[in-house]
Amino acid sequence: MTIDLCPNCSSDQYVKSGIVNKRQRYRCKKCNYYFTVNKIGKKIDDYYVNKSLQLYLEGLTYREIERILGVSHVSVMNWVKKYNIKRPYNTNYHPTYRILNASELGKYFLETENIKGAGVVVTELGDKFMLIKWERFKD
Numbered sequence: 001m002t003i004d005l006c007p008n009c010s011s012d013q014y015v016k017s018g019i020v021n022k023r024q025r026y027r028c029k030k031c032n033y034y035f036t037v038n039k040i041g042k043k044i045d046d047y048y049v050n051k052s053l054q055l056y057l058e059g060l061t062y063r064e065i066e067r068i069l070g071v072s073h074v075s076v077m078n079w080v081k082k083y084n085i086k087r088p089y090n091t092n093y094h095p096t097y098r099i100l101n102a103s104e105l106g107k108y109f110l111e112t113e114n115i116k117g118a119g120v121v122v123t124e125l126g127d128k129f130m131l132i133k134w135e136r137f138k139d
């Protein structure tokens, strides 16, 4: 069995650090987290990697992503670096976002004013939804 990434921060910078209960133990050089090959199941779900990068691309800051998804901003920074994600647009521009449940989301879209002249992305967030909005033709 091979490991690719630290289960805590998804860094690939780890070193062997002794044997514990007959299992190889590793230490992450970035976050100092100790883990054995058995802990691999605890690896952060790919779902959160995708979601984090998605939000990053939508213009959210690392801290905002941490607050929303509950993954460390360090992890997000590592993923952005690892996958070489670059934001295609002006970083001065910051979208607004809100967390809504399904029925609030429905109401939101019933109001034409809410979505007129704007770009909107809806992404699932546990039992709620996150709506990210930006004015499309803003100067």
Ligand SMILES: [Zn+2]
Residues within 6 Å of the ligand: 006, 007, 008, 009, 010, 011, 028, 029, 030, 031, 032, 033
């Ligand atoms: Zn780590």
